Amino acid sequence: MSASTRPVITTANLTKRYGRHQALFGLDMEVDEGEVFGFLGPNGSGKTTTIRILLDLIRRSGGESRVFGLDTRADGMAIRRRVGYLPGELAMVSRRPARELLTHLANLRGGVPQHRISALAERLDLDLSRPVRGLSKGNKQKVGLIQAFMHDPDLLILDEPTSGLDPLLQQEFLAMVRRARADGRTVFMSSHVLSEVQDVADRAAVIRGGRIVAVEDIDALRDRMVREFRVRVAGRVRAEDFTAIDNLRELHIEGDSVRCTVDGSPDALVKAAARYTVLSLDSTEPDLEELFFHHYNRNGADGTVGIEGADRHAAA
Ligand SMILES: Nc1ncnc2c1ncn2[C@@H]1O[C@H](COP(=O)(O)OP(=O)(O)OP(=O)(O)O)[C@@H](O)[C@H]1O
Numbered sequence: 005m006s007a008s009t010r011p012v013i014t015t016a017n018l019t020k021r022y023g024r025h026q027a028l029f030g031l032d033m034e035v036d037e038g039e040v041f042g043f044l045g046p047n048g049s050g051k052t053t054t055i056r057i058l059l060d061l062i063r064r065s066g067g068e069s070r071v072f073g074l075d076t077r078a079d080g081m082a083i084r085r086r087v088g089y090l091p092g093e094l095a096m097v098s099r100r101p102a103r104e105l106l107t108h109l110a111n112l113r114g115g116v117p118q119h120r121i122s123a124l125a126e127r128l129d130l131d132l133s134r135p136v137r138g139l140s141k142g143n144k145q146k147v148g149l150i151q152a153f154m155h156d157p158d159l160l161i162l163d164e165p166t167s168g169l170d171p172l173l174q175q176e177f178l179a180m181v182r183r184a185r186a187d188g189r190t191v192f193m194s195s196h197v198l199s200e201v202q203d204v205a206d207r208a209a210v211i212r213g214g215r216i217v218a219v220e221d222i223d224a225l226r227d228r229m230v231r232e233f234r235v236r237v238a239g240r241v242r243a244e245d246f247t248a249i250d251n252l253r254e255l256h257i258e259g260d261s262v263r264c265t266v267d268g269s270p271d272a273l274v275k276a277a278a279r280y281t282v283l284s285l286d287s288t289e290p291d292l293e294e295l296f297f298h299h300y301n302r303n304g305a306d307g308t309v310g311i312e313g314a315d316r317h318a319a320a
Contacts, residue, residue: 010036010037010073011034011035011036011037011070011073012035012036012037012158012159012190013033013034013035013041013058013070013071013159013192014033014034014035014068014069014070014073015031015032015033015034015057015058015067015068015069016032016067016068017030017031017066017067017068018030018031018032018033018054018064018066018067018068018069019031019064019065019066020050020053020054020057020062020064020065020214021065026214027050027053027214028050028053028054028057028064028065028214029213029214029215030215031050031054031067031214031216032216033216033219035190036190037188037190038188038189038190039185039191039206039207040181040185040190040193040204040205040206041190041191041192041193041205041206041207042202042205042207042208042209043055043192043193043209043211044194044195044196044197044201044208044209044210045194045196045210045211045212046196047196049211049212049213049214050211050213050214051092051163051194051196051211052163053214054211055089055092055161055192057076058071058076058083058161059080059083059087059089059161060077060079060080060081060083061080063077064076064077071083071087071159072086072158072159086157086159087157087158087159087160088151088152088153088154088155088157088160088161089152089163090148090149090151090152090160090162090163090165091163092163092164092167092194094144094145094147094148096137096139096144096147096148097136097137098136098137099135099136100135100136101132101133101134101135101136102130102131102132102133102134102135102136102139103121103125103132103133105147106147106150106151106154107121109151110151110154110155113155114155116154116155120154121150121154124149124150124153124154125146125150127176127179127180128149128150128173128176128177129146129173130143130146130147130150131143140168141168142168142170145165145167145169146169146173149165149180153180153184156184156187156189157189158189158190159189159190159192160181160190160191160192160193161192161193162191162192162193162194163193163194164194164195164196165177165193165195165200166195166200178203178204181193182204193205197289198225198226198229198289199289201222202222202225205222206221206222207219207220207221207222208220210225227268227269228267228268230265230266231265231266231270231287231288231289232263232265232266232287232288233262233263233264233265233270233273233285233286233287234261234262234263234285234286235261235262235263235273235277235284235285236260236261236262236282236283236284236285237260237261237262237277237280237281237282237283238260238280238283239280239281240259241257241258241259241260241261241262241280243257245276246273246276249273249276250272251266251267251268251269252264252265252266252272252273253265253266253267262277270287
């Protein structure tokens with residue numbers, strides 16, 4: 005991060021209690037101008053609570069929260085004017101056609117050219133003539149995205165933006181985020197899975213149980229990722245081709261197939277598999293809970309240590 009960047013979002017020792025339930029425990033976070041920042045955490049970890057505080061939709065219990073240098077409690081209105089916000093749960097019950105609803109929202113924000121709304125709708129493949137109320141979850145999500153992006157806000161705050169979007173549309177969405185960044189905007193987006201933000205975010209904070217357990221460059225976070233792989237080859241697998249690979253855990257070899265968990269890069273696994281004729285190769289991303297289990301649980305919350313040694317089991 006260069007010295008000239010300014011923080012767009014700052015929280016310091018931010019806390020939130022809902023009655024007797026404490027949802028946030030002293031959050032410290034800084035998001036710089038012009039960056040795409042992922043806010044990652046499992047369900048119930050406090051992502052939506054943090055976002056609502058930043059927009060002054062709910063009030064913090066203690067600590068500091070600032071957006072554009074403004075205090076969220078004192079200047080909520082001024083902050084919201086410069087933000088495009090996609091809520092995690094969209095209540096879209098209007099009988100109006102999508103274009104009418106979007107035009108109405110655009111007018112509340114001082115006006116947006118119709119061609120801008122049309123271009124975004126075309127990009128996301130949304131029919132603007134249909135009443136919002138009857139739209140599918142995915143199409144409602146598109147309306148939500150258009151209203152967040154259409155006025156070119158300085159800051160986009162997107163709560164689980166890709167939920168309900170199919171993979172092609174997710175790519176379109178990521179292109180919109182990259183475009184916003186290229187235009188100098190700042191993007192803060194939450195997700196409960198790393199894969200949704202890893203191709204576009206510069207950095208990410210990981211929140212769990214109302215505490216930030218890591219803030220890292222996205223590449224470093226990706227390197228920590230554990231992934232499960234299954235490879236099937238023509239012929240019988242020789243166990244020794246795989247048991248010597250350092251970053252494989254839970255290695256199971258049976259007949260023509262290899263199943264394992266890979267810590268970080270799958271390069272060595274892929275090269276070992278390439279000695280055979282590969283019939284299939286599948287990989288699944290474990291959820292964040294599993295990532296935490298492997299990386300953050302054992303040695304405290306700093307996210308720097310705690311990677312378990314390989315648990316090898318070869319049943320040739
Ligand atoms: N209005 C509320 N009253 C009481 N508890 C709440 C309220 N809103 C959230 N909580 C609790 O605060 C914690 C954090 O919730 P929050 O919705 O911020 O998490 P999240 O990370 O956004 O999760 P999700 O991805 O499921 O939306 C949870 O334990 C939740 O049950």
